[in-house]
Amino acid sequence: xxxxxxxxxxxxxxxxxxxxxxxxxxxxxxxxxxxxxxxxxxxxxxxxxxxxxxxxxxxxxxxxxxxxxxxxxxxxxxxxxxxxxxxxxxxxxxxxxxxxxxxxxxxxxxxxxxxxxxxxxxxxxxxxxxxxxxxxxxxxxxxxxxxxxxxxxxxxxxxxxxxxxxxxxxxxxxxxxxxxxxxxxxxxxxxxxxxxxxxxxxxxxxxxxxxxxxxxxxxxxx
Amino acid sequence: xxxxxxxxxxxxxxxxxxxxxxxxxxxxxxxxxxxxxxxxxxxxxxxxxxxxxxxxxxxxxxxxxxxxxxxxxxxxxxxxxxxxxxxxxxxxxxxxxxxxxxxxxxxxxxxxxxxxxxxxxxxxxxxxxxxxxxxxxxxxxxxxxxxxxxxxxxxxxxxxxxxxxxxxxxxxxxxxxxxxxxxxxxxxxxxxxxxxxxxxxxxxxx
Numbered sequence: 001x002x003x004x005x006x007x008x009x010x011x012x013x014x015x016x017x018x019x020x021x022x023x024x025x026x027x028x029x030x031x032x033x034x035x036x037x038x039x040x041x042x043x044x045x046x047x048x049x050x051x052x053x054x055x056x057x058x059x060x061x062x063x064x065x066x067x068x069x070x071x072x073x074x075x076x077x078x079x080x081x082x083x084x085x086x087x088x089x090x091x092x093x094x095x096x097x098x099x100x101x102x103x104x105x106x107x108x109x110x111x112x113x114x115x116x117x118x119x120x121x122x123x124x125x126x127x128x129x130x131x132x133x134x135x136x137x138x139x140x141x142x143x144x145x146x147x148x149x150x151x152x153x154x155x156x157x158x159x160x161x162x163x164x165x166x167x168x169x170x171x172x173x174x175x176x177x178x179x180x181x182x183x184x185x186x187x188x189x190x191x192x193x194x195x196x197x198x199x200x201x202x203x204x205x206x207x208x209x210x211x212x213x214x215x216x217x218x219x220x221x222x
Numbered sequence: 223x224x225x226x227x228x229x230x231x232x233x234x235x236x237x238x239x240x241x242x243x244x245x246x247x248x249x250x251x252x253x254x255x256x257x258x259x260x261x262x263x264x265x266x267x268x269x270x271x272x273x274x275x276x277x278x279x280x281x282x283x284x285x286x287x288x289x290x291x292x293x294x295x296x297x298x299x300x301x302x303x304x305x306x307x308x309x310x311x312x313x314x315x316x317x318x319x320x321x322x323x324x325x326x327x328x329x330x331x332x333x334x335x336x337x338x339x340x341x342x343x344x345x346x347x348x349x350x351x352x353x354x355x356x357x358x359x360x361x362x363x364x365x366x367x368x369x370x371x372x373x374x375x376x377x378x379x380x381x382x383x384x385x386x387x388x389x390x391x392x393x394x395x396x397x398x399x400x401x402x403x404x405x406x407x408x409x410x411x412x413x414x415x416x417x418x419x420x421x422x423x424x425x426x427x428x
Contacts, residue, residue: 014315082300
Protein backbone atom coordinates (compact mmCIF):
# COMPACT_ATOMS: atom_id res chain seq x y z
CA UNK A 1 0.00 0.00 0.00
CA UNK A 2 2.67 2.48 1.14
CA UNK A 3 4.96 1.33 -1.67
CA UNK A 4 2.41 2.32 -4.29
CA UNK A 5 1.88 5.68 -2.61
CA UNK A 6 5.57 6.60 -2.45
CA UNK A 7 6.12 5.27 -5.98
CA UNK A 8 3.81 7.75 -7.73
CA UNK A 9 4.59 10.49 -5.20
CA UNK A 10 8.33 10.29 -5.92
CA UNK A 11 7.81 10.06 -9.66
CA UNK A 12 5.42 13.02 -9.86
CA UNK A 13 7.72 15.13 -7.66
CA UNK A 14 10.60 14.31 -9.98
CA UNK A 15 8.46 15.21 -13.00
CA UNK A 16 7.47 18.50 -11.35
CA UNK A 17 11.15 19.30 -10.80
CA UNK A 18 11.84 18.67 -14.49
CA UNK A 19 8.97 20.97 -15.49
CA UNK A 20 9.28 23.73 -12.93
CA UNK A 21 7.35 26.12 -15.18
CA UNK A 22 4.04 24.37 -14.52
CA UNK A 23 4.12 24.89 -10.76
CA UNK A 24 5.55 28.40 -11.15
CA UNK A 25 2.69 29.39 -13.48
CA UNK A 26 0.09 28.41 -10.91
CA UNK A 27 1.84 30.38 -8.19
CA UNK A 28 2.29 33.43 -10.43
CA UNK A 29 -1.37 33.33 -11.43
CA UNK A 30 -2.32 33.26 -7.74
CA UNK A 31 -0.08 36.20 -6.85
CA UNK A 32 -1.15 38.32 -9.82
CA UNK A 33 -4.91 37.80 -9.47
CA UNK A 34 -4.84 38.35 -5.71
CA UNK A 35 -2.83 41.53 -6.27
CA UNK A 36 -5.28 42.90 -8.82
CA UNK A 37 -8.10 43.31 -6.27
CA UNK A 38 -6.44 46.00 -4.11
CA UNK A 39 -5.53 47.86 -7.31
CA UNK A 40 -9.07 47.65 -8.62
CA UNK A 41 -11.02 48.39 -5.46
CA UNK A 42 -8.95 51.28 -4.12
CA UNK A 43 -6.67 51.44 -1.13
CA UNK A 44 -9.16 52.06 1.71
CA UNK A 45 -8.08 49.73 4.51
CA UNK A 46 -11.59 49.01 5.85
CA UNK A 47 -13.21 47.32 2.83
CA UNK A 48 -9.92 45.66 1.83
CA UNK A 49 -9.52 44.03 5.23
CA UNK A 50 -13.11 42.79 5.06
CA UNK A 51 -12.73 41.09 1.66
CA UNK A 52 -9.06 40.04 2.06
CA UNK A 53 -9.41 36.46 3.25
CA UNK A 54 -12.27 35.67 0.86
CA UNK A 55 -10.40 37.04 -2.14
CA UNK A 56 -7.21 35.16 -1.30
CA UNK A 57 -9.22 31.97 -0.87
CA UNK A 58 -11.09 32.35 -4.18
CA UNK A 59 -7.81 33.08 -5.96
CA UNK A 60 -6.26 29.96 -4.41
CA UNK A 61 -9.25 27.94 -5.65
CA UNK A 62 -8.93 29.28 -9.18
CA UNK A 63 -5.14 28.82 -9.22
CA UNK A 64 -5.32 25.20 -8.16
CA UNK A 65 -8.04 24.64 -10.77
CA UNK A 66 -5.55 25.81 -13.37
CA UNK A 67 -3.27 22.86 -12.65
CA UNK A 68 -5.96 20.18 -12.78
CA UNK A 69 -6.22 19.32 -16.48
CA UNK A 70 -2.72 17.86 -16.64
CA UNK A 71 -3.03 15.82 -13.43
CA UNK A 72 -4.07 12.66 -15.29
CA UNK A 73 -4.11 13.74 -18.95
CA UNK A 74 -0.36 13.32 -19.51
CA UNK A 75 -0.41 9.85 -17.96
CA UNK A 76 -3.38 8.93 -20.12
CA UNK A 77 -1.67 10.09 -23.29
CA UNK A 78 1.56 8.14 -22.82
CA UNK A 79 -0.02 4.95 -21.47
CA UNK A 80 1.21 5.24 -17.87
CA UNK A 81 -2.36 5.41 -16.57
CA UNK A 82 -3.13 2.09 -18.22
CA UNK A 83 -0.09 0.62 -16.47
CA UNK A 84 -1.32 2.02 -13.16
CA UNK A 85 -4.65 0.25 -13.58
CA UNK A 86 -3.06 -3.13 -14.25
CA UNK A 87 -0.38 -2.55 -11.61
CA UNK A 88 0.59 -4.85 -8.76
CA UNK A 89 0.00 -1.89 -6.45
CA UNK A 90 -3.51 -0.87 -5.31
CA UNK A 91 -4.90 1.88 -7.55
CA UNK A 92 -6.02 3.89 -4.50
CA UNK A 93 -2.46 4.10 -3.21
CA UNK A 94 -1.10 5.13 -6.61
CA UNK A 95 -3.74 7.84 -7.04
CA UNK A 96 -3.22 9.04 -3.46
CA UNK A 97 0.49 9.44 -4.28
CA UNK A 98 -0.34 11.51 -7.34
CA UNK A 99 -2.73 13.70 -5.34
CA UNK A 100 -0.12 14.18 -2.60
CA UNK A 101 2.43 15.24 -5.22
CA UNK A 102 -0.12 17.65 -6.70
CA UNK A 103 -0.67 19.20 -3.29
CA UNK A 104 3.04 19.49 -2.56
CA UNK A 105 3.69 21.24 -5.89
CA UNK A 106 0.61 23.51 -5.99
CA UNK A 107 -1.36 23.59 -2.71
CA UNK A 108 1.59 23.94 -0.35
CA UNK A 109 3.25 26.84 -2.27
CA UNK A 110 -0.15 28.59 -2.46
CA UNK A 111 -0.58 28.24 1.30
CA UNK A 112 2.90 29.57 2.01
CA UNK A 113 2.37 32.62 -0.21
CA UNK A 114 -1.15 33.35 1.05
CA UNK A 115 -0.05 35.32 4.17
CA UNK A 116 2.14 37.57 1.99
CA UNK A 117 -0.85 38.35 -0.17
CA UNK A 118 -2.90 38.89 2.99
CA UNK A 119 -0.50 41.74 3.82
CA UNK A 120 -1.75 43.64 0.77
CA UNK A 121 -5.19 43.62 2.35
CA UNK A 122 -3.92 45.00 5.64
CA UNK A 123 -4.69 41.85 7.61
CA UNK A 124 -3.23 41.92 11.16
CA UNK A 125 -0.63 39.33 12.18
CA UNK A 126 -2.99 36.99 14.01
CA UNK A 127 -5.35 36.95 11.02
CA UNK A 128 -2.40 36.17 8.71
CA UNK A 129 -1.49 33.17 10.85
CA UNK A 130 -5.08 31.91 10.68
CA UNK A 131 -5.12 32.51 6.93
CA UNK A 132 -1.98 30.37 6.58
CA UNK A 133 -3.52 27.64 8.73
CA UNK A 134 -6.81 27.69 6.82
CA UNK A 135 -5.17 27.50 3.38
CA UNK A 136 -2.83 24.76 4.64
CA UNK A 137 -5.85 22.75 5.78
CA UNK A 138 -8.02 23.67 2.83
CA UNK A 139 -5.66 23.25 -0.11
CA UNK A 140 -5.54 19.42 0.20
CA UNK A 141 -9.33 19.55 -0.21
CA UNK A 142 -8.82 21.33 -3.52
CA UNK A 143 -6.32 18.69 -4.66
CA UNK A 144 -8.58 15.79 -3.61
CA UNK A 145 -11.83 17.10 -5.08
CA UNK A 146 -9.90 18.48 -8.04
CA UNK A 147 -8.46 15.04 -8.76
CA UNK A 148 -11.97 13.62 -8.84
CA UNK A 149 -13.02 16.38 -11.25
CA UNK A 150 -9.95 15.81 -13.42
CA UNK A 151 -10.58 12.06 -13.50
CA UNK A 152 -14.25 12.52 -14.36
CA UNK A 153 -13.46 14.84 -17.27
CA UNK A 154 -10.51 12.80 -18.55
CA UNK A 155 -10.42 12.68 -22.33
CA UNK A 156 -13.34 15.08 -22.68
CA UNK A 157 -13.03 18.13 -24.91
CA UNK A 158 -12.78 21.33 -22.83
CA UNK A 159 -11.91 19.23 -19.79
CA UNK A 160 -10.40 22.19 -17.89
CA UNK A 161 -13.58 24.29 -17.86
CA UNK A 162 -15.78 21.27 -17.19
CA UNK A 163 -13.62 20.21 -14.25
CA UNK A 164 -14.00 23.73 -12.85
CA UNK A 165 -17.77 23.63 -13.16
CA UNK A 166 -17.81 20.28 -11.36
CA UNK A 167 -15.27 21.03 -8.65
CA UNK A 168 -15.88 24.66 -7.66
CA UNK A 169 -19.37 24.12 -6.19
CA UNK A 170 -18.02 21.18 -4.18
CA UNK A 171 -15.31 23.43 -2.75
CA UNK A 172 -17.83 25.90 -1.29
CA UNK A 173 -17.62 24.47 2.27
CA UNK A 174 -13.83 24.80 2.24
CA UNK A 175 -14.16 28.42 1.09
CA UNK A 176 -16.81 29.24 3.69
CA UNK A 177 -14.96 27.72 6.65
CA UNK A 178 -11.53 28.86 5.45
CA UNK A 179 -12.48 32.50 4.91
CA UNK A 180 -14.78 32.28 7.93
CA UNK A 181 -11.87 31.40 10.21
CA UNK A 182 -10.07 34.62 9.22
CA UNK A 183 -13.24 36.69 9.53
CA UNK A 184 -13.74 35.29 13.04
CA UNK A 185 -10.21 36.35 14.03
CA UNK A 186 -10.86 39.85 12.67
CA UNK A 187 -13.94 40.17 14.88
CA UNK A 188 -11.92 38.91 17.88
CA UNK A 189 -13.68 35.53 17.92
CA UNK A 190 -12.15 32.09 18.17
CA UNK A 191 -11.26 30.70 14.69
CA UNK A 192 -10.90 27.14 16.05
CA UNK A 193 -14.48 25.96 15.25
CA UNK A 194 -14.07 27.02 11.61
CA UNK A 195 -10.72 25.28 11.35
CA UNK A 196 -12.15 22.13 12.95
CA UNK A 197 -14.99 22.08 10.43
CA UNK A 198 -12.47 22.62 7.65
CA UNK A 199 -10.47 19.66 8.98
CA UNK A 200 -13.61 17.53 9.06
CA UNK A 201 -14.38 18.52 5.47
CA UNK A 202 -10.81 17.54 4.54
CA UNK A 203 -11.39 14.07 6.04
CA UNK A 204 -14.63 13.67 4.08
CA UNK A 205 -13.07 14.84 0.83
CA UNK A 206 -10.13 12.48 1.35
CA UNK A 207 -12.46 9.48 1.34
CA UNK A 208 -14.84 10.75 -1.34
CA UNK A 209 -12.23 12.37 -3.59
CA UNK A 210 -9.96 9.34 -3.63
CA UNK A 211 -12.81 6.89 -4.16
CA UNK A 212 -14.39 8.99 -6.93
CA UNK A 213 -11.03 9.49 -8.67
CA UNK A 214 -10.31 5.75 -8.78
CA UNK A 215 -13.80 4.89 -9.96
CA UNK A 216 -13.72 7.61 -12.63
CA UNK A 217 -10.29 6.50 -13.88
CA UNK A 218 -11.53 2.94 -14.30
CA UNK A 219 -14.52 4.18 -16.28
CA UNK A 220 -12.38 6.54 -18.37
CA UNK A 221 -10.12 3.69 -19.47
CA UNK A 222 -12.88 1.11 -19.97
CA UNK B 223 -4.55 -20.83 -15.27
CA UNK B 224 -6.13 -18.14 -17.42
CA UNK B 225 -9.62 -18.98 -18.51
CA UNK B 226 -11.98 -16.82 -20.52
CA UNK B 227 -15.48 -18.02 -21.20
CA UNK B 228 -17.80 -16.83 -23.95
CA UNK B 229 -16.40 -13.29 -24.07
CA UNK B 230 -18.30 -10.70 -26.02
CA UNK B 231 -17.34 -7.11 -26.61
CA UNK B 232 -19.37 -4.12 -27.72
CA UNK B 233 -17.87 -0.83 -28.73
CA UNK B 234 -20.04 2.19 -29.48
CA UNK B 235 -23.16 0.04 -29.62
CA UNK B 236 -21.61 -2.27 -32.22
CA UNK B 237 -20.78 -5.86 -31.41
CA UNK B 238 -17.13 -6.52 -32.16
CA UNK B 239 -16.98 -10.19 -31.28
CA UNK B 240 -18.81 -12.76 -29.23
CA UNK B 241 -18.41 -16.27 -27.92
CA UNK B 242 -14.62 -16.11 -27.59
CA UNK B 243 -13.27 -18.69 -25.15
CA UNK B 244 -9.63 -19.03 -24.24
CA UNK B 245 -7.91 -21.48 -21.92
CA UNK B 246 -4.22 -20.96 -21.25
CA UNK B 247 -2.00 -23.49 -19.55
CA UNK B 248 1.68 -22.98 -18.61
CA UNK B 249 3.92 -22.86 -21.65
CA UNK B 250 1.15 -21.92 -24.06
CA UNK B 251 0.88 -18.96 -26.35
CA UNK B 252 -2.30 -17.43 -27.68
CA UNK B 253 -2.09 -15.40 -30.79
CA UNK B 254 -4.98 -13.04 -31.55
CA UNK B 255 -5.35 -12.29 -35.22
CA UNK B 256 -7.73 -10.26 -37.26
CA UNK B 257 -8.02 -7.21 -39.49
CA UNK B 258 -7.98 -3.63 -38.16
CA UNK B 259 -11.00 -2.87 -36.04
CA UNK B 260 -11.84 -6.50 -35.36
CA UNK B 261 -11.33 -6.04 -31.60
CA UNK B 262 -7.86 -7.46 -31.00
CA UNK B 263 -6.90 -4.70 -28.60
CA UNK B 264 -10.32 -4.83 -26.92
CA UNK B 265 -9.90 -8.56 -26.30
CA UNK B 266 -6.49 -8.01 -24.76
CA UNK B 267 -7.82 -5.19 -22.58
CA UNK B 268 -10.62 -7.47 -21.40
CA UNK B 269 -8.06 -10.13 -20.49
CA UNK B 270 -6.04 -7.50 -18.62
CA UNK B 271 -9.12 -6.38 -16.68
CA UNK B 272 -9.09 -2.87 -18.14
CA UNK B 273 -12.33 -3.26 -20.08
CA UNK B 274 -15.38 -5.11 -18.89
CA UNK B 275 -16.71 -7.67 -21.34
CA UNK B 276 -20.32 -7.27 -22.48
CA UNK B 277 -20.77 -10.97 -21.78
CA UNK B 278 -18.68 -13.71 -20.23
CA UNK B 279 -15.91 -13.50 -17.66
CA UNK B 280 -12.18 -13.96 -17.25
CA UNK B 281 -10.78 -16.14 -14.47
CA UNK B 282 -7.22 -16.41 -13.20
CA UNK B 283 -6.41 -19.51 -11.15
CA UNK B 284 -10.15 -20.05 -10.86
CA UNK B 285 -11.04 -16.62 -9.45
CA UNK B 286 -12.67 -13.80 -11.45
CA UNK B 287 -10.02 -11.17 -12.24
CA UNK B 288 -12.35 -8.33 -11.18
CA UNK B 289 -12.15 -9.67 -7.60
CA UNK B 290 -8.39 -10.24 -7.71
CA UNK B 291 -7.56 -6.61 -8.66
CA UNK B 292 -3.89 -5.89 -7.82
CA UNK B 293 -3.22 -9.55 -6.95
CA UNK B 294 -3.85 -10.27 -10.63
CA UNK B 295 -1.72 -7.25 -11.55
CA UNK B 296 1.24 -8.84 -9.74
CA UNK B 297 1.01 -11.96 -11.91
CA UNK B 298 0.24 -10.29 -15.20
CA UNK B 299 2.16 -7.90 -17.36
CA UNK B 300 0.26 -5.81 -19.88
CA UNK B 301 1.90 -3.84 -22.65
CA UNK B 302 -0.48 -1.70 -24.66
CA UNK B 303 -0.14 0.45 -27.77
CA UNK B 304 1.26 3.39 -25.82
CA UNK B 305 4.63 2.40 -24.36
CA UNK B 306 4.01 4.15 -21.01
CA UNK B 307 7.30 6.00 -21.30
CA UNK B 308 7.47 9.53 -19.89
CA UNK B 309 9.29 12.04 -22.09
CA UNK B 310 10.80 13.94 -19.14
CA UNK B 311 12.27 10.89 -17.42
CA UNK B 312 15.40 9.08 -18.51
CA UNK B 313 15.20 5.60 -20.02
CA UNK B 314 16.52 4.08 -16.78
CA UNK B 315 14.03 6.01 -14.63
CA UNK B 316 11.19 4.98 -16.90
CA UNK B 317 12.11 1.33 -16.70
CA UNK B 318 12.66 1.43 -12.93
CA UNK B 319 9.21 2.98 -12.45
CA UNK B 320 7.50 0.51 -14.78
CA UNK B 321 9.09 -2.41 -12.95
CA UNK B 322 8.07 -1.19 -9.52
CA UNK B 323 4.56 -0.55 -10.80
CA UNK B 324 4.44 -4.14 -12.02
CA UNK B 325 5.67 -5.33 -8.63
CA UNK B 326 9.04 -6.52 -9.93
CA UNK B 327 11.97 -5.86 -7.60
CA UNK B 328 15.03 -4.68 -9.51
CA UNK B 329 18.15 -2.77 -8.56
CA UNK B 330 19.83 -0.02 -10.57
CA UNK B 331 22.34 -2.47 -12.05
CA UNK B 332 19.67 -4.87 -13.26
CA UNK B 333 17.81 -1.97 -14.87
CA UNK B 334 20.92 -0.93 -16.79
CA UNK B 335 21.62 -4.51 -17.82
CA UNK B 336 18.06 -4.94 -19.08
CA UNK B 337 18.37 -1.75 -21.13
CA UNK B 338 21.71 -2.91 -22.50
CA UNK B 339 20.21 -6.25 -23.50
CA UNK B 340 17.55 -4.41 -25.46
CA UNK B 341 20.13 -2.26 -27.20
CA UNK B 342 19.29 1.00 -25.43
CA UNK B 343 22.03 0.78 -22.79
CA UNK B 344 23.83 3.84 -24.16
CA UNK B 345 20.60 5.85 -23.86
CA UNK B 346 19.95 4.86 -20.22
CA UNK B 347 20.72 8.36 -18.92
CA UNK B 348 18.98 10.28 -21.69
CA UNK B 349 15.48 11.70 -21.34
CA UNK B 350 13.00 9.60 -23.32
CA UNK B 351 12.07 12.79 -25.22
CA UNK B 352 15.15 12.43 -27.41
CA UNK B 353 14.62 8.73 -28.14
CA UNK B 354 13.07 7.46 -31.34
CA UNK B 355 9.73 5.64 -31.45
CA UNK B 356 11.48 2.28 -31.78
CA UNK B 357 13.89 3.04 -28.92
CA UNK B 358 10.98 4.00 -26.66
CA UNK B 359 9.35 0.73 -27.56
CA UNK B 360 12.56 -1.05 -26.60
CA UNK B 361 12.64 0.76 -23.24
CA UNK B 362 9.08 -0.46 -22.62
CA UNK B 363 9.90 -4.00 -23.71
CA UNK B 364 13.06 -4.07 -21.57
CA UNK B 365 10.83 -4.85 -18.58
CA UNK B 366 10.29 -8.28 -20.10
CA UNK B 367 13.97 -9.03 -19.45
CA UNK B 368 13.26 -8.92 -15.71
CA UNK B 369 9.71 -10.30 -15.79
CA UNK B 370 10.53 -14.01 -15.75
CA UNK B 371 8.64 -14.43 -12.49
CA UNK B 372 5.48 -12.85 -13.91
CA UNK B 373 3.66 -15.83 -15.44
CA UNK B 374 1.23 -14.10 -17.79
CA UNK B 375 2.25 -11.63 -20.46
CA UNK B 376 -0.38 -9.74 -22.45
CA UNK B 377 1.29 -7.95 -25.34
CA UNK B 378 -0.59 -5.73 -27.76
CA UNK B 379 1.20 -5.50 -31.12
CA UNK B 380 4.61 -6.03 -29.49
CA UNK B 381 6.38 -6.23 -32.85
CA UNK B 382 5.15 -2.80 -33.99
CA UNK B 383 7.86 -0.14 -34.47
CA UNK B 384 10.62 -2.72 -33.90
CA UNK B 385 13.44 -3.33 -36.37
CA UNK B 386 14.57 -6.80 -37.42
CA UNK B 387 17.03 -7.05 -34.56
CA UNK B 388 14.31 -6.04 -32.08
CA UNK B 389 11.88 -8.59 -33.48
CA UNK B 390 14.57 -11.25 -33.01
CA UNK B 391 15.18 -10.19 -29.39
CA UNK B 392 11.49 -10.30 -28.58
CA UNK B 393 10.99 -13.69 -30.22
CA UNK B 394 13.91 -15.07 -28.25
CA UNK B 395 12.60 -13.57 -24.99
CA UNK B 396 9.11 -14.98 -25.63
CA UNK B 397 10.54 -18.41 -26.39
CA UNK B 398 12.52 -18.54 -23.10
CA UNK B 399 9.49 -17.31 -21.16
CA UNK B 400 7.23 -19.98 -22.65
CA UNK B 401 9.87 -22.68 -22.26
CA UNK B 402 10.11 -21.81 -18.55
CA UNK B 403 6.36 -22.38 -18.16
CA UNK B 404 5.20 -18.82 -18.75
CA UNK B 405 2.12 -17.84 -20.72
CA UNK B 406 1.57 -15.14 -23.28
CA UNK B 407 -1.25 -13.65 -25.28
CA UNK B 408 -0.28 -11.41 -28.14
CA UNK B 409 -1.91 -9.61 -30.98
CA UNK B 410 -0.21 -9.12 -34.29
CA UNK B 411 -1.14 -8.86 -37.89
CA UNK B 412 2.24 -9.89 -39.22
CA UNK B 413 3.13 -13.54 -39.55
CA UNK B 414 6.01 -14.12 -37.19
CA UNK B 415 7.26 -17.60 -36.44
CA UNK B 416 7.22 -18.25 -32.72
CA UNK B 417 8.69 -21.20 -30.92
CA UNK B 418 6.22 -22.51 -28.36
CA UNK B 419 5.03 -25.90 -27.28
CA UNK B 420 1.45 -24.93 -27.91
CA UNK B 421 0.21 -22.07 -30.00
CA UNK B 422 -3.50 -21.32 -30.06
CA UNK B 423 -4.86 -18.91 -32.56
CA UNK B 424 -7.91 -16.77 -31.95
CA UNK B 425 -9.19 -15.32 -35.19
CA UNK B 426 -11.41 -12.26 -34.88
CA UNK B 427 -13.56 -10.63 -37.51
CA UNK B 428 -13.63 -13.76 -39.60
